[in-house]
Amino acid sequence: MTSITAELAPPQDVTYGRSALSHFAADVWVLTKRSIARIRNEPETLADVTIMPVIFILMFAYVFGGAILLPGHGSYHEYLIGGMLGMGLAQTAPGVAVALVTDMSTGLMDRFRSLPMSRWAVLVARSIAELLTQLIGAAIVVCVGLAIGWRVHTGAGDVIEALALSLLFGYAFTWAGVWLGMMLRSPEAAQATGFIIFLPLTFVSSAFVPIQGMPGWLQPIAVWNPMSALAAASRHLFGNPNPAAAVHAWPMQHPELAVIGWSLIMLAIFAPLAVRQYRRKVLG
Amino acid sequence: MGQTPAIEAEGLVKNFGKTKALAGFDLTVPAGTVYGLLGPNGAGKTTAVRVFATLLRPDGGRARVLGRDVADEAAEVRRQIGLTGQYAALDEYLTGRANLIMIGQLSRLTPAAAKRRADEMLERFSLTEAAGRAVKTYSGGMRRRLDLAASLIGYPSVLFLDEPTTGLDPNARAMTWEIVRELADSGTTLLLTTQYLDEADQLARRIAVIDGGAVIAEGTPDQLKSSVGGEHLDVALAAGADVEAAIVAVKPFATGGVQPDEDGRRLSVPVTAAEGLTTQVVRALDQAGVPVNDVTMQRASLDDVFLALTGHATRQEEAA
Numbered sequence: 001m002t003s004i005t006a007e008l009a010p011p012q013d014v015t016y017g018r019s020a021l022s023h024f025a026a027d028v029w030v031l032t033k034r035s036i037a038r039i040r041n042e043p044e045t046l047a048d049v050t051i052m053p054v055i056f057i058l059m060f061a062y063v064f065g066g067a068i069l070l071p072g073h074g075s076y077h078e079y080l081i082g083g084m085l086g087m088g089l090a091q092t093a094p095g096v097a098v099a100l101v102t103d104m105s106t107g108l109m110d111r112f113r114s115l116p117m118s119r120w121a122v123l124v125a126r127s128i129a130e131l132l133t134q135l136i137g138a139a140i141v142v143c144v145g146l147a148i149g150w151r152v153h154t155g156a157g158d159v160i161e162a163l164a165l166s167l168l169f170g171y172a173f174t175w176a177g178v179w180l181g182m183m184l185r186s187p188e189a190a191q192a193t194g195f196i197i198f199l200p201l202t203f204v205s206s207a208f209v210p211i212q213g214m215p216g217w218l219q220p221i222a223v224w225n226p227m228s229a230l231a232a233a234s235r236h237l238f239g240n241p242n243p244a245a246a247v248h249a250w251p252m253q254h255p256e257l258a259v260i261g262w263s264l265i266m267l268a269i270f271a272p273l274a275v276r277q278y279r280r281k282v283l284g
Numbered sequence: 285m286g287q288t289p290a291i292e293a294e295g296l297v298k299n300f301g302k303t304k305a306l307a308g309f310d311l312t313v314p315a316g317t318v319y320g321l322l323g324p325n326g327a328g329k330t331t332a333v334r335v336f337a338t339l340l341r342p343d344g345g346r347a348r349v350l351g352r353d354v355a356d357e358a359a360e361v362r363r364q365i366g367l368t369g370q371y372a373a374l375d376e377y378l379t380g381r382a383n384l385i386m387i388g389q390l391s392r393l394t395p396a397a398a399k400r401r402a403d404e405m406l407e408r409f410s411l412t413e414a415a416g417r418a419v420k421t422y423s424g425g426m427r428r429r430l431d432l433a434a435s436l437i438g439y440p441s442v443l444f445l446d447e448p449t450t451g452l453d454p455n456a457r458a459m460t461w462e463i464v465r466e467l468a469d470s471g472t473t474l475l476l477t478t479q480y481l482d483e484a485d486q487l488a489r490r491i492a493v494i495d496g497g498a499v500i501a502e503g504t505p506d507q508l509k510s511s512v513g514g515e516h517l518d519v520a521l522a523a524g525a526d527v528e529a530a531i532v533a534v535k536p537f538a539t540g541g542v543q544p545d546e547d548g549r550r551l552s553v554p555v556t557a558a559e560g561l562t563t564q565v566v567r568a569l570d571q572a573g574v575p576v577n578d579v580t581m582q583r584a585s586l587d588d589v590f591l592a593l594t595g596h597a598t599r600q601e602e603a604a
Contacts, residue, residue: 108375116362117390
């Protein structure tokens, strides 16, 4: 085998021989850094979790908010933030889909597949990068909320619980996004499909308006919408106005459990679907 | 050949639905050579490369890279190969340098080695100045060079270049050729697919002509050309030259019938190429008192080869 190789990598420069786990961790780290570098180079790619929520908060707080009557007469500004948090998290799912479709369609995924790296690292790194994106988005919602007069009226434990529920919820949506990315062929299609799915999902919920104001036939949909569960759970845990507590339906009476339930159901559906598609398309 | 071939394929079959992309594809590429896969669109070139690069599992047959089976020992194969596809497979939003470091680390180089190697590659591919810019600002030629650099960063022994110059302007094309020659000189095995005959002719030491998912001819560019038409001398007579005298003068050198053209101004003389042949013919014509303008050795082009082998021209567009 001696004359075959033109130029061999110097042995001290390569990491062959380390454990599979350490290779996997290194690959995940390299690919996560890649996503972070992209955000640093081009912060506008985060517009859907940074600028969008700010626009929505300002629009709903100052344009539509005055026309929305909360049962029980609470502050709409305080009501809004719990719903906005959910929307901000769900909005990241189309972004995951776009990022994955882009990697597939530019051939970068093929390059990864021709390298001696872990192929699962691509998915895991993407979901970690998404978690970071969601944290940034949540931080922005919280800051803008504080600026328009939203306050937390409970203890640190409740805030931590709300944050943990939000991240679990966001992680479940990430896998829906991964699945979407595996199913579609172009970044444009991923963007458009994401919009079509996630916008109605947000609006037919208690994220922006109380369920009591909706027509009777729409109310059950809003009640069982996972987005309503997260909004109700956040409002309950922050001590904000939560008119949904008066709705006699299981998810509105037990919003925290409903968030956990919905997240687990979504993970149970979309993670295996996404992995199956990934196996078919990427592991080949 | 006692040495393990760099690339071997035996009866490869790959179907996409009803389309037979590979239909009994055989190939042996010795180590340390530039090998050209030549064929029109849809002939199966890219499918073959994707099988060798472990991206596609064949439906039948076997393929080995450096003696390792691409299906059963894919992980071993990936340590040894580099792949440059038809499109620059890079992260548009990262800088050129960040792309190379990422690919280097994913190729199992240590972080320090990946950085060092990335800088070497940027230097070698004249991209040092653009290294800190996002790839989306690069021109087509720069992307292709960065893509080549990325495929080399992990010290591959076997490099697959899938239509490396398709869509490039002549300058960028010439630069790619230069890099391929440099790599060939360093001893890397290169498998190059192309639909450009001149490219295969210029770069490849051996060529396999493929059509309909199988190899239909194989050999050095010279062998392929000789198999079709061999050589002939093209004699351009000066004004007022005696055609009959010219034919008599060149006859001793001809391997077949000497054909004057319609105007009686040119002779086509089938010959067997040998050193000094052109000079001898010129001298013979001179001694016979036949003034000539030009005598040139003509060989069959690979275009002729392709047409003769497949019955259709090369650049034909097929629904791929």
